[in-house]
Amino acid sequence: MATAVVARPVARPQARARDEEVLVWPDLVFIEFIAAMLFTITLFFLATVMNAPLLDQANADVTPNPSKAPWYLLNLQELLLHMNAAMAGVIIPSIWLGIMAAFPYFDRENDGQGVWFGTERAVKITIISGLVGIIGTWFLILWDSGKIAFFLNDWFGLSGGDNLRFLENVRSMQTQLPWPEWASDITYLPFNLKLLASDAPGGPTEFQNLDFPGWLVEQGIPIMAIVGLPSLMIYAMWKAGWVLTRRDALLALFSGFIGAYGILTLVGTAFRGQGQELVFPWELKVSEGIPGQE
């Protein structure tokens, strides 16, 4: 019986083509020097014309409205407005960082490296999924802030009446649907390690009540949107014959993320006014929270 030796696809040392190579000094060092100089000059210029902000001294009793995290965390602060806090602030970003770190263990093919985009349809996939991320996220934010219902009502005179009120935003599904009484009071036994210990100090695990409509709008629908919509997009692209390899699937996923992340950051930074209301950037005002000056 022949023993099949399956070669693991590892990168083989490349034959060095000396005539394809250039010397690091001066060819690379020169470029690095120019890049460093350009940045130094630009930053010195910026530091000359624009001062770092400094507001009044910190005061725990005076809350500015809106209070915002540093700009690179405003994407999370924006997510926080639409779902359960733990999910938006910690679970989703942690899982996403894990997924990103795992990219190379999912896409293990050697080919297509070292060139921009690399596969036949990469540019198309990148642009389309980026746009889906941008437009989709905008749409979801507008919907959840009730703006779409507002536009339809105020601008076009369209109203779904009371029967369709539950479509106004995510939260209205909890309040406007005729949920049966038991739906907001489902008894369940949470998984708890105390169950495994017969002499647990906390006593036996108690039954708890689940508010299903609340769970649905806080966690169920957001999870479905965040997991489902990208999956659906990649599936559609696969059906359309665009996504052929794992690399293509990652291109779609990553580009969709960049689009959504960019929009979340932008909306959180420039479109959230007092009380985290959705406003246009030119309507954005910050109340410093000083009594008498609101």
Next chain:
Amino acid sequence: MAIETPTKPTLGDKIYDALFHNYVWKSIFRTGYPNTPRNQMLVVATNVFLHLHPTRIHRTHVKITHTYCLGGLSFFMFLGLTITGILLMFYYVPSVDRAYLDIENIQTNVQFGQMMRNLHRWMAHAMVILVFLHMMRVFYTGAYKPPREFNWVVGVILLVLTFLLSFTGYLLPWDQLAFWAITVGTNIAGSAPVLGPKSRFWLLGGLQVGPDALIRFYTLHVIGLPLLAAIFMAVHFWRIRRDGGLARPL
């Protein structure tokens, strides 16, 4: 066949010899001025800073559009932030009583103090953006593919460290912007299931942003996180060389 007759050394040759062929220069640099291929390779191989690079690289990698220098510039920002940060540390005391006054003092009484603070802040923003763009560049050029899998993971860790470095620095001016941004930011961290409240307490040294939070953020910002980032950067750069330099088509 014409025979080359030796010419007398010009003034330029003499200055060149005096500058680059003297005992002191050679004790520092070993090689002469890098104007011959031999010296150019030697200078890269024998200089502790330059030997981060190989002596030769593939011609596609010096094309600016291949990397846009994003990784190198992120590191350059880190260096600039270290320098401006050390200068700011001369004047800044991380106590609730002094922090804000020290910042005002830096801006008004210290020579070039406002400049240093501005540079530190804009470089910090630039570093966050550059690191993010560098990640996008690596992804879109497929440079995470084998054998560079692990270096991509190190890169994701460095991205998180960059965010944390920026976040911890945000509190230090102790103004309203800092205080409330960190309150909102740590509330986000505190919402995590199971570990959330504990990690928030650990980060703030209490239940709300106060003196203990300030000293913790300061310590993390000026020594803890930079040290960690430097270690991961060393691994990151080392692995670039070990994994065969920049990615290129096989």
